[in-house]
Amino acid sequence: MHDMMATRASPDTASELQAAGAAHASANPSASPSANPSFSPLYRQIKGLITRSLQQGDWKPGELIPSEADLARRFGVSQGTVRKAVDELAAEGLLLRRQGRGTFVSTHHEERVKFRFLRLVPDATAEGGRPLPQPMDRQFLECRRVRASQEVARMLGIKTGESVTQIRRLLLLAGEPVVYEDIYLPGPAFRALTAERLESYRGPLYALFESEFATRMVRAEEKLRAVNADAQEAQLLRVREGEALLLVERLSFSYGELPAEYRRGLYNTRHHHYRNELN
Amino acid sequence: MHDMMATRASPDTASELQAAGAAHASANPSASPSANPSFSPLYRQIKGLITRSLQQGDWKPGELIPSEADLARRFGVSQGTVRKAVDELAAEGLLLRRQGRGTFVSTHHEERVKFRFLRLVPDATAEGGRPLPQPMDRQFLECRRVRASQEVARMLGIKTGESVTQIRRLLLLAGEPVVYEDIYLPGPAFRALTAERLESYRGPLYALFESEFATRMVRAEEKLRAVNADAQEAQLLRVREGEALLLVERLSFSYGELPAEYRRGLYNTRHHHYRNELN
């Protein structure tokens, strides 16, 4: 394999890569030899281009993206450089590498990473045993359009009073109600969402959002607190009023650090716990 | 045994690296050409060797380890292979790379990563603002040798009734008691630990353990629950009895996945919250 004409051409997409410290950056003895203020290595620029393609939906969740060799040709860089860009994206969970098959866009549909964001596990879980083998059931109490409260607006980065979709639901594990949460989705994207659709859908909410509302949750930040159950919460979760509950506020982000969901959940931690790893 | 070193010399440590799929491994026509059951790439073996050196204390926390080129020579591999090993160790927090200076063994003494394991932050913390700029104070209530209860023994992987060191303390943020925790340390290593030493030490507990007890905490697992304060807990944390508190059980590991500390903490989350990131 040789191929590849002597030089560049980069007949495809954006060949706007700034030659920044690239060894092969050709004869460029002029261009300031040092003191680069906003220096970004090539592989990060490549990473940016790939991210943009993901944002734009050029490659959709679950799909196969072009091979490393292919991408290297398109971008006019070496395979090693593409590899480093893809490595980082895979580490961030945006892409999924599978030896012998190719690189795929991550999706909430895969069996392996289902409930990736739900850290609640039954107490009986053994040391290594990760997920919950319990039967999970849902119960949707609300699904409606409401005006964003000051707090919801602030979290989602929109104006107070703007229309948002609110979902209120109950999660049952092994028949017992364990999670009660309010979910807020910004903008008109989720206008078509109905309680019926929620009821009929099998699988995680994020998988539904991905498939039918073109919104993929990429990462999230959570704030945890302990609170005492009020009368309504106690009734829904079948605990005594005043019983301690774990309050979990979650802000989820889509591609490009775009806030795409705000969630306020109450967990009954009598037989379950929130599991976390510190590094 | 076989080969190795047509060149090199590798005068130093273990040159027992099994030529596994190495392109240059050559001269090894015997060894099953494929179908390798427990296949481990070279860089992982290197990683193991470096980890072993860390465990053995060849390089201590805060110290500079040999340069990549140096390590490559010692191990008889290319710099790229060493680099990949070090990359992973740095990603896991065992090593810290600093361009232009070298690679250092991570330590709990650095200003940058102090309180790496304490995820409690004041509610007022802005979006990006990470750590707590609050004045922190401690109050040590106990420091004694006790026999491990069944639970403590199970967590620490020792026998029930074995001697462990117990520390009971209160953490005060901005003058208010916010954390009340019991800490259990296994084995005879911490026999010399006294309440006086704890009182006089400035800096994180883990920094003390590292400096004076040759125990570095590398990673930890936490289980979170919401519980109602009992009378004693309420008094110490200055809340009403029955008030919801965040119960945080932490199992910390030293090098080699060795359980080295079990901790049971109660957090008052009225003005603070536990912060977490999901990827």
Add this chain to the structure above:
DNA sequence: TAGTGGTCTAGACCACCGT
């Protein structure tokens, strides 16, 4: 200026997957 980690390239071969 010397030394370190950081980036980039080019090419080889291995492990794994589907056909």
Add this chain to the structure above:
DNA sequence: CGGTGGTCTAGACCACTAA
């Protein structure tokens, strides 16, 4: 079998730090 990601090497040059 051909194609994909995974590993390994060798060498070049860049960015940063400290002496």
